[in-house]
Amino acid sequence: MNILVCIKPVPDESVDVSLDKDNSVVFSDASIVVNSYDRYALEAAVRIKESVGGTVSVISVSDYDAATPVLRSCLSVGADDAAVVQEDANEEREKWSLLGCASKALPYAPFDVIICGIESSDISYGETGIALAEYLDLPIVTRVVSVEAQANGKLMLIQETETCHRRIEVPTPCVLTFSKPDYEPRYPTIKSKIAARKSAITLIGSSGLIDDNGCPSSIGKTRRVAVSLPPQRSGGVLISEETAEESVNKALSILFEQNVI
Amino acid sequence: MDQSNYNAVTPEIIDALNEIAPKRVFVNGEINSDYSHDEMPIYGKHIPDVVVEPLTTEEIADIMRLCNENRIPITPRGAGTGLVGGAVPVYGGVLLVLTRMNRIISYDLDNLTVTVQPGVLLNDLNEDALSRGLLYPPDPGEKFATLGGNVSTNAGGMRAVKYGCTRDYVKEMTVVLPTGEIIHVGGAVSKNSSGYSLLHLLIGSEGTLGVITELTLKLIPRPKETVSLIIPFEDMDSCISAVPLFFKNHLNPQALEFMDRTIVDSSEAFVGKQVFPRSVDGVEVQAYLLTTFDGDSAEALESVCETAGEILLEAGALDVFVADTAALKQNAWAARSSFLEAIMADTKLLDECDVVVPVTEISDFLKYVNSLEAITGLQIKSFGHAGDGNIHIYCCSNHLDETAFILKAADFMDRVYSKAAERGGQVSGEHGIGVAKINYLRKSVGPVNMRLMQDIKKAFDPNLILNPGKVCM
Numbered sequence: 001m002n003i004l005v006c007i008k009p010v011p012d013e014s015v016d017v018s019l020d021k022d023n024s025v026v027f028s029d030a031s032i033v034v035n036s037y038d039r040y041a042l043e044a045a046v047r048i049k050e051s052v053g054g055t056v057s058v059i060s061v062s063d064y065d066a067a068t069p070v071l072r073s074c075l076s077v078g079a080d081d082a083a084v085v086q087e088d089a090n091e092e093r094e095k096w097s098l099l100g101c102a103s104k105a106l107p108y109a110p111f112d113v114i115i116c117g118i119e120s121s122d123i124s125y126g127e128t129g130i131a132l133a134e135y136l137d138l139p140i141v142t143r144v145v146s147v148e149a150q151a152n153g154k155l156m157l158i159q160e161t162e163t164c165h166r167r168i169e170v171p172t173p174c175v176l177t178f179s180k181p182d183y184e185p186r187y188p189t190i191k192s193k194i195a196a197r198k199s200a201i202t203l204i205g206s207s208g209l210i211d212d213n214g215c216p217s218s219i220g221k222t223r224r225v226a227v228s229l230p231p232q233r234s235g236g237v238l239i240s241e242e243t244a245e246e247s248v249n250k251a252l253s254i255l256f257e258q259n260v261i
Numbered sequence: 262m263d264q265s266n267y268n269a270v271t272p273e274i275i276d277a278l279n280e281i282a283p284k285r286v287f288v289n290g291e292i293n294s295d296y297s298h299d300e301m302p303i304y305g306k307h308i309p310d311v312v313v314e315p316l317t318t319e320e321i322a323d324i325m326r327l328c329n330e331n332r333i334p335i336t337p338r339g340a341g342t343g344l345v346g347g348a349v350p351v352y353g354g355v356l357l358v359l360t361r362m363n364r365i366i367s368y369d370l371d372n373l374t375v376t377v378q379p380g381v382l383l384n385d386l387n388e389d390a391l392s393r394g395l396l397y398p399p400d401p402g403e404k405f406a407t408l409g410g411n412v413s414t415n416a417g418g419m420r421a422v423k424y425g426c427t428r429d430y431v432k433e434m435t436v437v438l439p440t441g442e443i444i445h446v447g448g449a450v451s452k453n454s455s456g457y458s459l460l461h462l463l464i465g466s467e468g469t470l471g472v473i474t475e476l477t478l479k480l481i482p483r484p485k486e487t488v489s490l491i492i493p494f495e496d497m498d499s500c501i502s503a504v505p506l507f508f509k510n511h512l513n514p515q516a517l518e519f520m521d522r523t524i525v526d527s528s529e530a531f532v533g534k535q536v537f538p539r540s541v542d543g544v545e546v547q548a549y550l551l552t553t554f555d556g557d558s559a560e561a562l563e564s565v566c567e568t569a570g571e572i573l574l575e576a577g578a579l580d581v582f583v584a585d586t587a588a589l590k591q592n593a594w595a596a597r598s599s600f601l602e603a604i605m606a607d608t609k610l611l612d613e614c615d616v617v618v619p620v621t622e623i624s625d626f627l628k629y630v631n632s633l634e635a636i637t638g639l640q641i642k643s644f645g646h647a648g649d650g651n652i653h654i655y656c657c658s659n660h661l662d663e664t665a666f667i668l669k670a671a672d673f674m675d676r677v678y679s680k681a682a683e684r685g686g687q688v689s690g691e692h693g694i695g696v697a698k699i700n701y702l703r704k705s706v707g708p709v710n711m712r713l714m715q716d717i718k719k720a721f722d723p724n725l726i727l728n729p730g731k732v733c734m
Contacts, residue, residue: 014587033586073586184536187491187582187589190570242284 037117379409
């Protein structure tokens with residue numbers, strides 16, 4: 001089974017973000033890592049490969065230099081092949097259309113399964129997998145936490161919802177968006193990291209990509225108008241009287257005055 | 262020394278305490294029962310007669326003078342996370358709870374120091390220092406202990422192998438003596454040959470010589486990069502045998518911990534996350550090393566990790582797993598940080614020791630310790646700081662009653678401490694002596710050293726009011 005995993009390089013989630021004076025997001029000194037949900041997607045893909053054979057390819061639409069170390073880290077945990085679609089600054093194309101076009105040109109195409117994380121930790125639009133499925137006219141299952149390849153060539157999935165886990169069977173080819181499973185992705189090893197360092201990462205220029213209909217571009221119908229921080233909550237009230245009893249009494253009287261109790 | 266050495270806490274004493282620390286004096290039903298023990302209640306519970314929560318050095322001096330004049334025992338206490346009964350008021354009296362003195366007072370960024378009150382939690386200082394690009398290197402497993410408590414036990418922790426223990430980071434202290442006198446020890450200097458070091462005598466004295474009321478601690482620039490390695494082995498012997506290779510090859514790890522499979526299983530079940538591999542290429546893992554390297558560039562660290570990887574694979578490691586992102590590192594260390602809680606959650610009765618032996622002796626010593634499982638019928642769990650030979654050994658039982666367990670545990674501890682001494686070890690690497698390990702200390706250091714310690718205690722505390730029943734008398 002040949003699987004493609006879409007990888008987004010994102011700033012390390014543990015770093016605080018802020019906006020500069022132009023309202024651009026500043027990630028300070030954050031290192032660039034694989035988006036968490038994409039790590040889960042990749043682990044799921046590698047587990048399928050280990051179970052039924054095949055290949056795992058990874059792809060990013062990103063700056064080549066920024067994406068290279070991130071994709072190498074994917075190669076060190078089981079991916080066989082990696083490519084970067086370098087966006088053309090003069091073109092306005094949605095990432096999912098670039099992914100869709102590029103996916104057909106990769107060495108292991110056509111793919112039986114394309115897996116994305118459900119969303120990225122930096123922007124959190126959560127649209128890539130869904131738009132990609134629509135673009136490629138493939139069935140999609142979202143919020144998957146478990147996937148198993150069956151003898152009949154179909155996939156048995158577990159989809160996580162707010163209230164339950166659903167078992168869903170889906171034919172291939174298909175697109176999945178992956179949520180957090182109940183296991184942790186594997187760690188790279190020294191040997192696999194050294195091997196990954198020697199692997200080539202394919203560079204694909206976006207300007208050469210043309211989709212099935214000959215359409216050179218798929219201009220987004222949505223536009224980011226502005227970015228702002230959530231309104232700051234007003235500061236809390238610190239109650240620190242001399243005794244616990246006095247503190248409780250003061251807290252109660254404030255709540256009473258505000259008609260909360 | 263016994264209870265007859267001391268006077269009872271009278272209503273007049275309570276009134277006097279209330280005058281010194283108004284509304285911060287607690288008696289009878291107002292006293293939280295947690296104040297009768299630390300994390301090891303098996304060493305005995307003793308409820309104090311009165312709890313006082315001071316806010317200033319001067320208040321502590323007044324309280325100490327009052328207790329000294331009236332021969333009332335007084336025991337300082339931080340967060341109560343100790344493991345040898347060091348903060349337990351074994352003769353009752355006054356419990357001096359220092360957790361409200363929890364202010365980070367100031368940073369001196371020219372000299373890279375921070376001045377704190379003793380009740381600041383290690384975790385709070387860590388986070389605050391990191392946010393300023395600085396690191397407080399001592400890294401004991403219990404992050405919610407107070408810094409005063411850390412200094413009192415000369416706590417060590419994971420990073421001791423590279424950066425040393427708490428002692429190495431204390432520059433100055435303000436201390437209230439049992440007489441009520443306030444002294445200042447140490448200084449903002451890099452060298453000091455000025456007479457006996459009272460600073461270093463007080464560090465690690467477990468609150469028996471004075472009460473620390475202010476601390477100036479040394480910081481270092483935060484290392485720019487860190488990488489952790491998880492290194493699985495087929496057995497504990499090959500795991501421990503690999504430890505000296507880190508030093509022989511000048512790898513200089515920031516942390517180097519060993520752990521056996523059973524404790525990793527318990528701890529990962531406890532934290533609900535599995536990251537340590539259980540088998541590698543079909544071989545069951547029985548032991549692990551977990552190490553961290555730090556440095557100023559990712560490239561330099563990569564080279565160190567590759568060298569370490571080659572050496573460890575040659576030495577029999579089943580593989581070498583790399584944690585090089587914040588999430589991977591956090592997950593790798595989460596299990597290690599929860600060992601004690603995981604053991605406690607799994608166990609009805611337990612006793613522990615934290616002997617320290619020469620690094621080259623760890624393997625044989627552990628084999629002996631594990632052989633005691635069959636002899637004593639107790640379940641043995643061990644982990645520790647492979648890099649400095651400090652081993653935490655827990656004997657556990659879920660089926661014995663407490664009396665039977667205490668007898669068996671005493672037998673186990675006698676054997677363990679004797680073997681540690683035979684191998685050139687010491688009674689405690691970082692937890693201290695407290696009330697629980699005095700007999701083992703006596704056997705270990707001998708009568709002359711013990712007498713010197715007792716004489717020092719009397720010089721500081723002629724009426725023996727401060728934290729009586731601990732360390733040496």
